[in-house]
Amino acid sequence: PAKAKSRRLRWDVKASDMANSTLNPIRAIVDGMKLTPNKDKAMIALSIGDPTVFGNLPTDEAVLQAMRDAVDSHKFNGYAPSVGYLRSRQAVANFYSCPEASLEAEDVILTSGCSQAIELVIGVLCNPGDNILVPCPGFSLYKTLAVSMGIKVKLYNLLPEKSWEVDLQHMESLIDERTSCLIVTNPSNPCGSVFSRDHVQKILKVASKHCVPILADEIYSDMVFPGCSCPSIASLSSDVPILSCGGLAKRWLVPGWRMGWILIHDRNDVLGSEIRQGLVKLSQRILGACTIVQGALENILNNTPQSFYSKTISFLKSNSEICFGELSTVPGLNPVMPSGAMYLMVGIDMDHFPGFKNDVDFTEQLVTEQSVFCLPASAFEYPNFFRIVVTVPEEMMVEACARIREFCQRHYRPRSCDSSDLEQ
Amino acid sequence: PAKAKSRRLRWDVKASDMANSTLNPIRAIVDGMKLTPNKDKAMIALSIGDPTVFGNLPTDEAVLQAMRDAVDSHKFNGYAPSVGYLRSRQAVANFYSCPEASLEAEDVILTSGCSQAIELVIGVLCNPGDNILVPCPGFSLYKTLAVSMGIKVKLYNLLPEKSWEVDLQHMESLIDERTSCLIVTNPSNPCGSVFSRDHVQKILKVASKHCVPILADEIYSDMVFPGCSCPSIASLSSDVPILSCGGLAKRWLVPGWRMGWILIHDRNDVLGSEIRQGLVKLSQRILGACTIVQGALENILNNTPQSFYSKTISFLKSNSEICFGELSTVPGLNPVMPSGAMYLMVGIDMDHFPGFKNDVDFTEQLVTEQSVFCLPASAFEYPNFFRIVVTVPEEMMVEACARIREFCQRHYRPRSCDSSDLEQ
Ligand SMILES: Cc1ncc(COP(=O)(O)O)c(C=O)c1O
Ligand SMILES: Cc1ncc(COP(=O)(O)O)c(C=O)c1O
Secondary structure (H helix, E strand, C coil): CCCCCCCCCCCCCCCCHHHHCCCCHHHHHHHCCCCCCCCCCCCEECCCCCCCCCCCCCCCHHHHHHHHHHHHHCCCCCCCCCCCCHHHHHHHHHHHCECCECCCHHHEEEEEHHHHHHHHHHHHHCCCCCEEEEEECCCCHHHHHHHHCCCEEEEEEEEHHHCCEECHHHHHHHCCCCEEEEEEECCCCCCCCCCCHHHHHHHHHHHHHCCCCEEEECCCCCCECCCCCCCCHHHHCCCCCEEEEEECCCCCCCHHHCEEEEEEECCCCCCHHHHHHHHHHHHCCCCCCCHHHHHHHHHHHHHCCHHHHHHHHHHHHHHHHHHHHHHCCCCCEEEECCCECCEEEEEECHHHCCCCCCHHHHHHHHHHHHCEECEEHHHHCCCCEEEEECCCCHHHHHHHHHHHHHHHHHHCCCCCCCHHHHCC | CCCCCCCCCCCCCCCCHHHHCCCCHHHHHHHCCCCCCCCCCCCEECCCCCCCCCCCCCCCHHHHHHHHHHHHCCCCCCCCCCCCCHHHHHHHHHHHCECCECCCHHHEEEEEHHHHHHHHHHHHHCCCCCEEEEEECCCCHHHHHHHHCCCEEEEEEEEHHHCCEECHHHHHHHCCCCEEEEEEECCCCCCCCCCCHHHHHHHHHHHHHHCCCEEEECCCCCCECCCCCCCCHHHHCCCCCEEEEEECCCCCCCHHHCEEEEEEECCCCCCHHHHHHHHHHHHHHHCCCCHHHHHHHHHHHHHCCHHHHHHHHHHHHHHHHHHHHHHCCCCCEEEECCCECCEEEEEECHHHCCCCCCHHHHHHHHHHHHCEECEEHHHHCCCCEEEEECCCCHHHHHHHHHHHHHHHHHHCCCCCCCHHHHCC
16 A cells, blocks of 8 residues: 555554453452451352352263263264254253243254353344343343443342342333343342242333343243242243243253253244344354253253252252351341242341441451351442352351351441441 | 333334344355255265264264263363363463473463354454454454454455465555454465465564564364474464464364363563453353363373374375365366365366356356355355365265366366356
C-alpha cells in the first residue's frame, strides 16, 4: 500500500476487554481472603461445590462400566456432530421426556458441561445491551458470562423467609423490552431450595405475560429430598419457550467429565428454526462434550440403578438435617432448611456479631479460629449469609457444626449494638 | 417503579447477532451443494478431516489403556482446576519442552480441544475492531471465531508454487496498529505444507519487527514426513511471544476426545501476567477438558510407542505419494505435494474445464458422476483448488484417483477458451 501505516514499535500486548471483564466473584472474594487455618485443628472445607472431593460419594459402578465399554468399543474416538451423537441425544430425550413436555433427539444439544449449555443459551438469546434476570442469591456463572458478553444483569430477589421463593413482584418489575432471558435455577445453588409446582406456575405466568423465554438451570433436577416433588419447569408450561440446562455433573457425581445438555422445549414453536439453528452454529465453535462420555451416555442413563440416586439423596437429606438441626440452635445464626441440591444457606445476625464487618470477615475468622471454611454468600451477591456444602462425610459435618457453634458462642453479643465505632 | 416500562406483548425471540455471525464456511458451502452420488459407484469421501472414519487408523492400545486406567483409578471424576490438573499440565510441558523453548507446567493450559485453545487465545489477545492475520488458504475456524467476536480478519497469501510458503511481503503489508495476532498454521490444514526452519525465521522476523504476537496452530506438529523436519515455531524465536495451540486430536487419532492445550512461550516476558491471567479467567467460563482424558494424559504422552507415530506418518506419506503421483499426470490438475499433516491440495486449471463455473461446481459434479467427494477450497477462501484428505485406506485412494482421472479426461478441453458464453 502506498500510505505507510502506523505500526507498533514496542511490545505492548494487553489482555482483551472480554478477558478483563470475565469476573469470577467467587475467586475475587476467596482470593482476597486471608485463609490461615488454626494449625491445631484439621481443616474442614464446606465450601467446595464438588461432591467428589471427600471420596464418600463415589459415582455408581454402572457409570464407570459404561465408560470402559465406550473406550473398548473403539467406536467413539472420532469427531461427533457438534451437537452430539444422535443416539446419545436420543438417550437424553428419552430420559427426560414426559407426557406434558415430550422431547425428541433433535430437541437435545450435548455440551461440555452445564456451563457450556448456559453459555450457549445466553449466547443465542441475548445481544449486548440486552438484560437478563438472574436469581439473587444465585450461581455466579450467569453474571460472569453475561457481563463478559456485554449483557446486563438484573438480580431478582429470592425470599429466605419463604424458603427462597422468588419475589415475584420484584422480578416482574425488572422486566423491560430489552429483557431477553429469565434464568430460573431449580433446585437452587446456593440455596438448596426447591420450588413448589404452584410457585413455578406463578413464575411461568410472569414469563408468559411479558413474553420472556426461560433458561431453566436444572442441573440439580431430581436431586430433591423424599417427600418433595420437583416437576421440570417445562412440564408446567404450554407456551413459554424453555431451554433447560442440565448434565451429569451433580446427580451422577462426575462433574469433571464435562457432560452437559440443553433441552429445547418450545411447544408453541415460538423459537422457530432461528434459535435452534443459532444453537447449532454456536456449538460448532469449539464442539462439545468428549465422545467417550457421549458414547457412554446411553448406558449411564439407562443402567444406573435407582438405589444409587436414592442413596445420594438420603445422604444429602440426612446431612442437611444434621447441619440445620445443629445450627438452628446456635444464637445469631439462621439456617434455612433445604429441600434438595447439596447446599444450605445460613443467615448471620450481624447485629449480634459486632466484631465482624460482614460475611467475608466472619467466614475468614472462622477459618483462622476453627479451620472451617464456608463460602461467604457475598460471592452470590447476598451478604450476611454463608453457604454450606452438605456433601462432606457425616462426622465432618458434625464436627464442623460443633466448631461453628463454639465460634459463634465466642463472638455472639446478646444485644444489638451500634457497630459503627468498631469499623474502619 | 413509577414509570410503566414498555414490554413485549407478543413472542418475538430472535437469535443474537453473535449466533447469526457465527459462520462456518465449510457448512455454508457444503450444505449448498447438491451431493447426489452416482448410484452405480460406492461413495468415497475424501473430504472429512477425521482420520478415524474409515477404521484404518486406530489409535494406539497404550492410549486406550491410559483411559481405562484413568477410569479405574476413581481419581479423575471431580472438577479439575479450570486450566487442568497440574500433573497433566506438567506432562504436556515435559513432552514439548526443548532447550531452545523450555516449558513449565504453568506455561500449559489444557482446553476442550485445539478449537477451544484457539478460541481462548484469540479471545485474550483481541478486542472488537482489532484485526488478525490469517493464512489463505487456511483453516476456517479462525475466521468463524474472530468474526463472531467482532474482530476483523486479514488474509495473507500462501504461495502454492513455493510449497505454500507465506508471501511475506503481502503478510507484512497487512499489519497495522490494530493487528493483535498473527496466526501461523504449521504443518498446514488444508495444504499439508511444512515450513523450513529458514522460512519460519523469516515469519518471526516480521512478527518481531512489528511487535505482533503469534498464535501458532501446531495441532499437526510432528506429523511430518520422514526426511522433513519441523521445529516448533517457539523454538526458533527468542523475543516474539508465541501461544502454541495443539492437542491429541490428530497425532493420537482421537479428535472426539476434545483434549487440547495452549503452550505459552514468552521468554522475554512480553506478555507479563496480564495475558496469563486473562487466559485463566477465560478458562473459568466453561472449564476445559474432560477429567478422564486429563487423567490419562501423562500415560498417553509417555507410553505411546514411537512405532505408532511412525506408522501413521509412513501411511500418510505413502498415500500422499500415490495421490500426488496419480493426479500430477491428470491433464488440468495441479496437485501440490505435501510434507506433513493429512491433506493435499489440488489446483484446477479452470480454463481447461469450461463446463464448470468454479471449484464448487467441479467437485459437485465429481460426486454426481464418480461418487468422489473432495472439499472445494472455496471453503478455505481459495477458489479453484480442492482439498483431498489422505487418511483413507490405500485402495480407496487409488480408486478415487482413477475416478478423478476419468472425470477430468471427460471434461478436459485442450485449449483454453472463453468460458463466458457457457455461463449463465
Ligand atoms: C446451578 C449450577 N448450574 C451449573 C453448574 C455448572 O455445571 P457443570 O459443572 O456441568 O458445568 C453448577 C455447578 O456448580 C451449578 O451449581
Ligand atoms: C489447523 C487446525 N487447527 C485446529 C483444529 C481443531 O482441532 P480440535 O479438533 O482439537 O479442536 C483442526 C481440526 O481439523 C485443524 O485442522
